[in-house]
Amino acid sequence: MMELGLLVSAPGKVILHGEHAVVHGKAALAVALGLRTFLRLRPGDGERLRVHLPGVSVRREWGLAELSALRGRVTADFDESKSPSVEQLDVLKEFAGIAADASAPDSLAVLAFLYMCLAISAKYGDVPSVDITVWSELPTGAGLGSSAAYAVCLAAALLYACRAISCPLKDGEATARWTEDEMTLINSWAFQGERVIHGNPSGVDNAVGTWGGALRYQSGKITSLKRVPTLRILLTNTKVPRSTKVLVAGVKEKILKFPSIMNPVLDSIDAISQECQSVLEAMPTNPSPEYYPVLEELFDINQHHLNVIGVGHPSLDRLCRVTASHGLHSKLTGAGGGGCGITLLPPDATPLAVEAAKRDLCACGFECWETDIGAPGVTLHSASSLNAEVLHALSES
Ligand SMILES: Nc1ncnc2c1ncn2[C@@H]1O[C@H](COP(=O)(O)OP(=O)(O)OP(=O)(O)O)[C@@H](O)[C@H]1O
Numbered sequence: 001m002m003e004l005g006l007l008v009s010a011p012g013k014v015i016l017h018g019e020h021a022v023v024h025g026k027a028a029l030a031v032a033l034g035l036r037t038f039l040r041l042r043p044g045d046g047e048r049l050r051v052h053l054p055g056v057s058v059r060r061e062w063g064l065a066e067l068s069a070l071r072g073r074v075t076a077d078f079d080e081s082k083s084p085s086v087e088q089l090d091v092l093k094e095f096a097g098i099a100a101d102a103s104a105p106d107s108l109a110v111l112a113f114l115y116m117c118l119a120i121s122a123k124y125g126d127v128p129s130v131d132i133t134v135w136s137e138l139p140t141g142a143g144l145g146s147s148a149a150y151a152v153c154l155a156a157a158l159l160y161a162c163r164a165i166s167c168p169l170k171d172g173e174a175t176a177r178w179t180e181d182e183m184t185l186i187n188s189w190a191f192q193g194e195r196v197i198h199g200n201p202s203g204v205d206n207a208v209g210t211w212g213g214a215l216r217y218q219s220g221k222i223t224s225l226k227r228v229p230t231l232r233i234l235l236t237n238t239k240v241p242r243s244t245k246v247l248v249a250g251v252k253e254k255i256l257k258f259p260s261i262m263n264p265v266l267d268s269i270d271a272i273s274q275e276c277q278s279v280l281e282a283m284p285t286n287p288s289p290e291y292y293p294v295l296e297e298l299f300d301i302n303q304h305h306l307n308v309i310g311v312g313h314p315s316l317d318r319l320c321r322v323t324a325s326h327g328l329h330s331k332l333t334g335a336g337g338g339g340c341g342i343t344l345l346p347p348d349a350t351p352l353a354v355e356a357a358k359r360d361l362c363a364c365g366f367e368c369w370e371t372d373i374g375a376p377g378v379t380l381h382s383a384s385s386l387n388a389e390v391l392h393a394l395s396e397s
């Protein structure tokens with residue numbers, strides 16, 4: 001049985017440019033958000049593995065012996081570098097009593113957990129009896145990378161439980177990070193979890209959840225952007241539910257149907273990411289207003305492109321119209337189809353204009369807030385470093 005518990009967190013993300021295009025090999029620029037998912041791992045009763053996911057109303061437990069028997073059936077053709085197969089996921093669904101075509105948040109969360117648990121234990125040794133609770137500050141399914149933050153936390157906790165990674169947190173320290181090699185391992189397993197939830201993820205979200213900060217992501221290549229200025233961004237959740245998996249599949253269908261029309265749009269989105277990166281790198285840490293018109297125009301152009309590839313939504317059109325009426329520029333972020341939009345707040349935007357925009361957005365039934373960007377990636381915490389709300393949510397069992 002394990003002696004130590006573990007408290008781990010991973011950030012959500014905002015994609016500035018490149019969502020969807022990144023699934024098709026183009027670049028994306030993404031930044032970690034100051035909103036996080038937290039996981040608590042505790043020693044179990046010696047015989048069972050328990051999972052509590054209050055955000056998706058899941059409370060499940062399984063005997064270690066039955067998980068071990070199941071592992072034999074699922075991991076026979078297991079290959080870490082490949083997507084989980086349909087056959088493997090069918091076995092897990094049957095075991096967990098999940099319908100074959102289920103796409104509800106609780107079903108996907110349980111499926112990702114089971115897959116990661118069995119695949120990690122097949123590779124590194126049994127996951128011992130543990131109790132796991134995951135709680136998040138992020139809205140689920142709103143474009144802020146909640147699935148990736150969940151998968152990153154699970155990967156870190158399960159790899160630690162199997163002794164595949166260390167616990168770098170020393171007595172008396174508030175927080176600690178893993179080594180580069182350990183983070184690479186966490187990221188690769190989180191990607192497998194994302195594959196269960198998303199179908200065909202690019203890997204950008206789990207990369208931000210693992211490494212944090214600001215980065216450029218293209219075909220698995222992660223480049224940390226070191227000199228990103230302090231951008232002020234307003235986040236707005238339209239609260240219109242949508243599924244990243246469904247939206248990503250829809251874009252693929254459109255590209256297959258109209259390749260000569262859609263591919264140039266993806267190329268143009270790629271060029272927008274490139275242009276945005278150049279502008280960000282040319283900006284000083286505390287930029288003057290003169291840089292902002294280009295960033296605003298890039299937001300506008302990309303938002304039109306995202307509508308063309310079929311991931312817009314009337315709620316997002318409304319968000320853009322409302323902010324435009326206050327001189328502010330917005331685009332969707334993440335998979336679109338509802339969920340969240342981001343609005344650039346240039347230094348010369350008056351507090352009055354920002355407050356008026358927020359008031360009008362709230363009047364549409366949306367929720368909006370300003371948040372920090374460039375937060376740290378996957379992190380270990382001491383209990384005393386977490387605030388009371390997080391500790392309370394994690395200790396409810
Ligand atoms: N706190 C959580 N606990 C358990 N499962 C979660 C949690 N947060 C997210 N999930 C899982 O992730 C799924 C949402 O993933 P989805 O990719 O559709 O949205 P997102 O990650 O929030 O947005 P995007 O991918 O556009 O950034 C949920 O249906 C659920 O299965």
Ligand SMILES: C[C@@](O)(CCO)CC(=O)[O-]
Nearest residue numbers: 019020201202203334335
């Ligand atoms: C829509 C998408 O590009 C971003 C979701 O946050 C999907 C992905 O990259 O996996």
Ligand SMILES: [Mg+2]
Nearest residue numbers: 145147148244
């Ligand atoms: Mg997701």
